[in-house]
Amino acid sequence: MRFKDLSQLKRPKPLIISLGSLPQHILMAKYAKDKAFKISERVGVIFEKSFEWYGFTLANNDHPELITDIGLPQNDLNLQDYTTLGSQRIAEFQESLPEDVLINGWIHSHGDLNYRHFSKTDEQNHLTVLDFVAARTRKPLAKKEIAIQDLVLLEKDHFDQKDLAKGSVSLITDGPITEAKIMETIYGSFCYSIVIGDEGWHEQQIHCREGGILSGHTTVWSRSTNIKFIDTQRTLNPEEIQAIGKEVKEKIQPNLNPPTELIERM
Numbered sequence: 001m002r003f004k005d006l007s008q009l010k011r012p013k014p015l016i017i018s019l020g021s022l023p024q025h026i027l028m029a030k031y032a033k034d035k036a037f038k039i040s041e042r043v044g045v046i047f048e049k050s051f052e053w054y055g056f057t058l059a060n061n062d063h064p065e066l067i068t069d070i071g072l073p074q075n076d077l078n079l080q081d082y083t084t085l086g087s088q089r090i091a092e093f094q095e096s097l098p099e100d101v102l103i104n105g106w107i108h109s110h111g112d113l114n115y116r117h118f119s120k121t122d123e124q125n126h127l128t129v130l131d132f133v134a135a136r137t138r139k140p141l142a143k144k145e146i147a148i149q150d151l152v153l154l155e156k157d158h159f160d161q162k163d164l165a166k167g168s169v170s171l172i173t174d175g176p177i178t179e180a181k182i183m184e185t186i187y188g189s190f191c192y193s194i195v196i197g198d199e200g201w202h203e204q205q206i207h208c209r210e211g212g213i214l215s216g217h218t219t220v221w222s223r224s225t226n227i228k229f230i231d232t233q234r235t236l237n238p239e240e241i242q243a244i245g246k247e248v249k250e251k252i253q254p255n256l257n258p259p260t261e262l263i264e265r266m
Contacts, residue, residue: 014145015181021141022188022208026227028067031234032057033227035070035244038236040109040198042248050111050198051254054125056093057105057192064104064137066230067192071097072244074251090132102136105129105192112198118205126193126222130207134189141188145181146215153177184214194227202227 036055044050058069073093094103106129110116118126152167156174164170171180187210194204206225211218 014147015183016145017143017183019140019142019185020188022139022190022210023065023206025225026067026192026194026204026206027065028057028194028227028229029069029232029234030229031232031236032067032070033229034236035240036107036109036194036196037200038241038244039070039072039248040111040196042241042245043109043111043252044198046245046248047252047254049254051252052109052111052113053248053252054106054108056090056103056129057107057194058097058101059104061100061102064102067104068232069101070107071103072247072251075253087128087132090129094132103129103133104137104190105133105194107192107194107196110195110197116195116197116201116203118193118195118203122193122195126191126205126207127220129193130189130191130209130220133191134209137191138187138189140185141210142186143183144186144212146184146212148182151180151182153180182214184212186210186212 039053039055040050043053053072053075056071056073057067058071059066060068071093073089075089090103097103106125108122108125148169150167150169152163152170154163154170154172155176156172159172169182171182188208189210190206190208192204192206194202196202204225204227205222207220207222209218209220
């Protein structure tokens with residue numbers, strides 16, 4: 001057989017049926033935004049100097065895409081230009097939350113630094129958070145056909161060992177069939193990352209992981225995005241502001257004389 005061009009040798013594209021999608025932008029309650037900047041303000045007032053801090057963005061189980069609140073965990077170490085994030089802290093904080101609340105990302109401050117972007121350290125923190133929250137934010141995105149060469153169709157109780165030796169994959173059914181498609185579920189997970197500054201600026205990204213349940217093929221990717229602020233009719237009251245100050249005193253740990261290696265940020 002002769003081919004006019006090599007395009008005739010391409011494999012047919014696998015069948016893909018869309019089931020859903022991951023967030024294209026970040027949804028955040030105005031209350032959560034105000035709380036984040038209030039934490040930064042309290043850090044500056046209480047410690048008389050601007051320090052980085054980190055917290056977790058929180059959502060309800062029935063709407064994991066919407067950030068409704070900010071949770072402030074016990075920070076491992078806070079410097080003027082460096083903050084660390086460990087998986088143990090994430091697990092501890094998740095366990096302290098009500099069952100209907102989940103962590104869907106993290107937020108941190110660059111204080112009064114004139115560095116309005118995510119750093120190399122932040123990139124590692126993104127992956128740490130995504131690894132932890134992936135199971136809680138996972139959703140089916142598509143059904144995708146798995147192309148299998150030498151698929152052998154066998155009928156239950158009507159094959160022997162020689163039949164099993166044939167092909168690369170054997171599909172055993174309870175009745176005779178002549179054609180079959182193997183479709184795997186593609187799951188996707190996401191987490192949000194937000195960095196803010198004392199002057200009121202913010203930058204944000206969405207980090208996503210997609211993977212096939214059968215093939216095990218996984219891709220991880222990130223993109224910068226915008227935030228859509230939602231008015232949930234909840235506002236900070238004086239009692240909450242007082243509670244934020246108390247949390248800052250208990251959970252932020254400034255170190256004014258850190259080892260040199262800890263402040264290597266880039």
